[in-house]
Amino acid sequence: MGSVTDYVLGELRRFRTRLGVSQDEFGRAIGYSGSHVSSVETGGRAPTDGYMSAIDVHYKTDERFGRMLRELARLDVAPTWLRQWIEFEREATTLRWFELSYLPGLLQTERYARATLAGGRFTADEVDRIVTSRLDRQTILGRDRPPQLIAVLDEAVLRRPVLDQPGLMAEQLDHLVDLAGEEHIQVHVVPVDAGMYLGLAGQFIIAELPDGARVAYADNQLSAQIVDAPGDIARLAKTWEIVRNEALPRRQSIELIKEVTKSWT
Template identity: 80%
Template sequence: MGTATNYVLGELRLFRASQDVSQDEFGRAIGYSGSHVSSVETGGRAPTEGYMTAIDNHYQTGGRYLRMLRELAHLDATPEWLREWIEIERESTTLRWFELSYLPGLLQTERYARATLAGGRFTTDEVDQIVASRLERQSVLGRGKPPQLIAVLDEAVLRRPVLDQPGLMAEQLDHLANLTAEEHVQVHIVPVDAGMYLGLMGQFIIGELPDGSRVAYADNQLSAQIVDAPADVARLAKTWEIVRGEALPRRQSTELIKDVAKSWN
């Protein structure tokens, strides 16, 4: 049973306990047997949309548990090699993200996300699942206490054309510029005239968790690597500082994004 599933079941148990009712009483209230409630809470039976809707309706939760179930479904549709990182991403208070080739997934439009998956490697259904998962991940930036996202991008990311997709890059960069107006989103661009720099060795993300610990993520064509050894994370953090030093300040970066967006019109 995955971490996300355990989290949902834990939330259901805590909610019932907060109502100070037994499993039998809870079941009667929402139209299910006590044994059904017990089976769901212990992981023996998967919660369904009907089950979650019954909880939301009876206890007037505003649809909280149905949303939770659908988020879990999106996570289940996510490639397995990304699931561990997504959990870390959701828990992080700060995300330091360097991208050499694409816009960060948390900042992509749907059209751009689909374009990154073009080329025949994935089936249509797989593309739909990955895009849905990627867009769902973006909700982390809209929650009550979002993480601080500091993204450093190579200028080539802004200027790389997407063939046969007129207007896509203008739309994407307008979206990116709008996001940079958010206090918790910083985007810095490494200009082309920076020449050769350490970041050209590859993209990575460093997530800082509430307890101050750090976990990093790096991926390639076939798989992803979660890096949690302190010495390795420290080396990536040093690389991050060097790469960040090559980038333009926040305001100048936003102006560059807006200028390049105009060039795509």
Template identity: 60%
Template sequence: MGIATSYVLNELRLLRASLGLSQDDFGRRIGYSGSHVSSVETGGRPPTDGYMKAIDDQFQLKDRFGRMLRELGQLDTTPTWLREWIEFEQEATLLRWYEPAWIPGLLQTEAYARLTLAHSLLTADEIEHRVASRLRRQTTITGDKPVQLVAVVDVMALRRPMSGHPGLMAEQLAHLRKMAELPHVQILVVTEDAGVYPGLQGGFILANLGDGSVIAHLDHQVRAQILSDADDLATLQRTWEVVRGEALSRRQSLELIEETAQTWT
């Protein structure tokens, strides 16, 4: 059971406890058996739209649990191995993201995201789910309470041809420039002048959480890996400092993005 599902079920249990109702009494109030309530609360039976609506209606909760279920349903289109990271991502106060090959997912256009996934071994439905999930994740930096993002990309991510789609890359770099204008977003570029540097071994994300801890994300060919080991984090943070030190300044990076965008028009 994922963190999001556990959260929803815990909220259901807390509601019932706050009302001082047994599972049988709670069930009678919403038109379900006590055994059904028990099965939902323990994860044996998934909550349905009807179940959540009955709770919201009976206790005048203004779609509170219906909304939770819809959000959980959206999360369920995301690969299981990525769900835990997305929740950390949403809780973060700072994301430090390095990518040597691609535009970071939080900064991708829909067309760019779809094309990068089209060259994978995913089915058409899986690609659409991944694209939808990636676009929803972008509210992390575009929502009402956006997280601070510092993204460092290798210049080849700006220059790599996308299967003969120059217009797609022009659109993507224009979007990148727009995102870079947000006060909480920094996009920095490492140029060829850096030569061979440690970051070329692979991309990663460091997330600073509200409790002061740091957690990392590595994206491999098959699945992602979340790291919390102190030694691993120390290594990645040292790599981040080297990578950021090799990058152009914010102003210089934006100029390079604009110049490169012109080559795709």
């Protein structure tokens, strides 16, 4: 952990100590558990935007801790939310992932990953760095004790053309079927005839950590956010259950993916 990060964690500890409150008391004040506060202060868990904002709002610090987190992001080429999420992803025992627009990054082929970054948003060098990082993240699925990945996809993800690259989608869906056969990977598809359902509000991921705590990631066209406030996590978990119930069972989902694959050949 770098010296700047150490400084931020030290400031968090000093701030609480000067208030004269325990970690449990501090956590209750900002809506987190005492164990969560302890984990952040000791470097076991990265401080998130939501955590820092809760401190700033409750204690009226004039965004002191939010500014610290933004400074950390400025000193790193990767956005702070992405650095935070990659760490959570590596630690997770279970990942519940809903996707509305693209295949989950952990399940993408290199060609598909590159295609999702097309359109002029990134330079060629940036695309190379992002794809390399994304493929590196996939190694967690092949380690000795991989996380359980449960992915729910909207059927439109399977049928949406990706640029004018012959064979790209067939290759990607074949890869998806292979991965879906792994014991620790489940892929479920919400069929088009499900009509309007709650998942259309946007994609999200819920990670369950070794201590049983949960943290989530959600994004849109303009921003991405790490969510760890208990109330927000509970609402996302409820949304997950509703979306998961709209999806086909595992075997039927794989059969649908195979059927769609034929349309791309």
